Amino acid sequence: MKVPLSFVLNGEEHFLMIRPNRTLLDVIRVDLGLTGTKLGCGQGKCGACTVLLNGEPVNACLILAPQVNGKEVLTVEGLGGDALHPLQKAFVEKGAVQCGYCTPGMLMTAKGFLNKHPHPTKEDIRAAIAGNLCRCTGYKNIAEAIHSAAYESGNSPADSERDDV
């Protein structure tokens, strides 16, 4: 049995008929072909599947697709525009990316966090990303990247519309 699903993904409206036993991660990666969001454990523990749902970081692998009906989802593909988002730029420049598999999830959690807490300490940042596991970096450069994105980007209202999600 399929149910209608209507939601906004990275600023674009989508109307799908989907089986309700599919997760949001299935829909994003398989049905819509956006493979930036990753599957790491499927149990909501590693955070590699983090996306923003109405601006809040959530584990897409634990959300049943129908739950996002009428909502807005932002994935890493919707983070930047023509230029890199300040967070993406900071991750690149601060060595916060090694294998890169945890990176999309980290970026989305960071974005959700900075939207609410534009002036965090590094400790605040580490607490915010506690649900995102990284096995390569030891987290130091990731925290620094998020910190520098918070303070160097200016966070002005002139930032792209998608930043409001």
Added chain:
Amino acid sequence: MRIRPFDYQRAESLHHALQFLDAHGAETKLLAGGTDLVLALKAKTVAPTRVLDINELKDLDYIRPDESALRIGPLVRHARMASDPFIRQKFPALAQATGLIGSWQLRNVGTLGGNLCNASPSADSAPALLAANALAVIADVNGEEEVLFRDFFTGPRASLLKPHQILKEIVVPLCDTRSHSMYLKLMRKKAVDLALVGVCFQAELDVTGSRIARVGIGLGGVAPTPIRVPNAEALFSGTGYREALEALPEAAEAAVTSANPISDLRATAEYRRDIVRVFVERSGRQVLGNLFSEVSES
């Protein structure tokens, strides 16, 4: 890791939901946040033919203090519980506990009702509610009843809720005198883990402000259900600060005795018991110290 097909319905109102459950409760699972349900569906530990999505029931999503109690709707997300100013002020342990559930991602989705109805013996929200003597409002098509959370949990992953019933509201009695509470959670790392042991210590002063009127101690992860420890709590009635501090070790021992933990891959029973002792004393000391800090010693 794949989920078997099920029939999906969205509840349009509480009434609709109750009627649906009355007809199909036995083969239905409720979808709120879904963080526990989806895990169970993937693990095939549950196999409902129907899933009823109650997320649209906005009138189950509220935090509403009145004169005698704080009333919380079951659909309140943990993230909101943890940051709500009223809860942080009046029931700090409840805010702490919900703030320690899983990760931020989980807390944005998981609900108080879900955590309670999942009824894990180590449910983080339970010890604080037990310590606060909270009640569950259970509803079905025929009406509602109030049950103390002390009686709500019946076994590991089991509660009084029958398949045709919903947890409609959580009622936390308000204390009009000074009170304080604290939740300590033993994890295997600094964050994002379930509770190997969870301890809540809540104390309320009497009208004079110099003696304890009531202590509530809730334990999670050390028995088939979250439990209260009346023997330990009784030691504090009517005590002043010094007496209360002196009663802590005995209270901790009483808590250990009431606990009945298992040994599993996460911890041994013995270690869990030791932690109960340590945490009751630690949280007690902290709460009492905070409570009596403006009161001269008697």
Added chain:
Amino acid sequence: MSDLHVVGKSYPQIDAREKVTGTTEFVSDLVLPNMLFGRTLRSPYAHARIVHLDTSRASKMPGVKAVVTYSDTPGIKFGPRSNDWTIMACEKVLFEGDEVAAVAAVDEDTAEEALDLIRVEYEEIPAVFDPMDAMQPEAPLVHDDKPGNIAFEYKVDVGDVDEALKNSYFVYEDSFYTNQVYQAYLEPMGAVAAVDLCGRLTLWTGTQIPNMMRMTYARALGLPPEQIRVVVPDYGGAFGAKMENNVHLVAAVLAQKARRPVKLMNTRRDDFLAGNPRVPMYVDIKLGVTADGILTGKDVRVVGGNGARTIYAHAIVATACYRVDSLYRFRHVRAMGHTVYTNTVPTSCFRGFGNAQMTFVLESAMDAIAEHLSIDPAELRLKNGIGSGEVSIHGWRIGASGLAECVERATKAADWAGKRSRREPMRGIGLACCNHVAGNRGFVQEFDGGAGMVRIGRDGRITVYHGESDMGQGQKTTFAQIVAERLGVPLELIVVAQVDTDVSPFGLGSFATRGTIMGGNGVLAAAANAFRQLAEVAGEMLEAAPEDIVSENGMFFVMGAPDQGIPFMDVIEAATRKQGGAPLVATGHYIPPTELPNPVTKYGNVAPAYPFACQIAEVEVDPDTGHVTVVNFVAAHDVGRAINPMATEGQIQGGVAQGLGWTLMENMVVNEGRVANASFLDYEIPGPLDVPDVVPILVEPVEPEGPYGAKGIGEPALNPSMAAITNAIYNATGVRINRLPVNHQMLVREIKKRDHS
């Protein structure tokens, strides 16, 4: 060499942009036309006979396009270093997770459902789980042809250990256990397999050893090696684990039968059960020392768990037995190592490769000895540490040794002396050193070395081909920097090609911390040859001899006349024009001056360079819960030269985090052969709040053999971390940790004992 322009600079990774935009295609992201999804049916038993196996219902299920078992394979016994593997179980399953059958279906749901339709009847047979138990005479045999369950024995005996110990002022004797831990890379193992009309197999997989794997798989599939092509997409981490694994072969067999591409990815649970975790080890050590702290002799016994099939555990146990011997100036050593079969998951490489396990043991013993002699532990290392230009007991020629500088700079940065003198209750500081290899001649019989290829087209695009593997550590960028430096062009012009065994050099791969030195030297040699060709052309254009041409920042000029140069684009355009449009192609290679160790004495210089490190941890212990917080951590690493300091520091931070996890929280809990915690819900790895800000210190003595003086960093980043932390715990509590991970309950109990004594 302060006149380097690209090497030595902290450039962002050249593929970071793709990674942060989510455009990188990892193995699990690949989609091929007509692709099917595979799933593996794994044994729930540790040791059982397959009495009945019926796949007919699964085969008939709509949407299922292939079901395979052992009978769909050529039935060859094989293995990377042994012949105890089959592709899927033949008659018996040997460990929980052993592959029994697999399906390929049109979608993942169907594939998983189909697994339930495969009927298997098992008859459980006696099993053995612990290597010590497996060595007992009455223990059940994992393989009938391996008496005593001994997969491998390793012996080394140099000098006169008994005499040396007898004449020692003090001999420290103790037993240790390092547990089985899981690499926990974020992207599980898996592959996309496709077979063309001629039966040629292509495997897209995250592998550290594309070429060695190909050779093993050719044997397994009964194919000539040229019938297998391995392509290495970006992949989500490895840390040693991603070598040979049946998951790739099962994907191949499914693709052969289905005649369609198949993507077979391990679920996370699959990966816990049948990935290849670290070799658990029991180690007994006797370590002797003179009254003034000079090491005399060392005697170790190692028993390592092989698991049910052999991958590289034997080499890991061998490494444990003898690699540390070249950290200090040992003259008398003896080691006996047993690699033992058990009915558990086959174990294999994890950062450190046996040296991690033994470094924990040795550095704990050193700590105990330092205390016994009342010598500063740092001083004890300096007294015994091997130095530049020395030759170790096993003939290892130490080029540049930065060990002493590591100790000096780490102790200074950590306020070692100050913190040790300020005794605070439940707070402690601990130190540990390590050595390692950069490459290991003994690992592959045929050769060791690296090769590269540089192709420059008319458009000026410089493509670098190598045969190693970037598992996220930043090898592509390292190679790009080396080539850009050698060619004298900006880094932005360099592209590093995906490793494709059809095109890339036959690299041995990334392991043994060899990538930078072997692959790096390989691409450096290729770049040097490319430069020679460019210099010929530039020389003609500038009317100068090619030997007088230099390049810098994209300009080619005669040495001494930088203002009269010609841009790189002009040179390459001229060069290709002269060749009728053919690109400029140069190969190059590096064969290190190393030797295969003598099979009996083990003597022989196995690596072109040896990295060293000194790490210092500061901890706080909660005496009531036994919880340990690492509050500060300093890691000084002799890397020869950091090609990219930021990347090198990132490796250090990541390695320490893994060492911290191993010490404080990671444990594969195996009960009667069943893994109790095959998920991240119950196998804990460090999160952002568990790891302090690690302070990395790069010591760069400039290794003569290394590309621009570089050695390597991958494994040394972790080797000392465990002992640094446990030595700090000892300093804080007086409790010596002999087993990893730290048991909180035991720690509380031991602290209480000491309080009352």
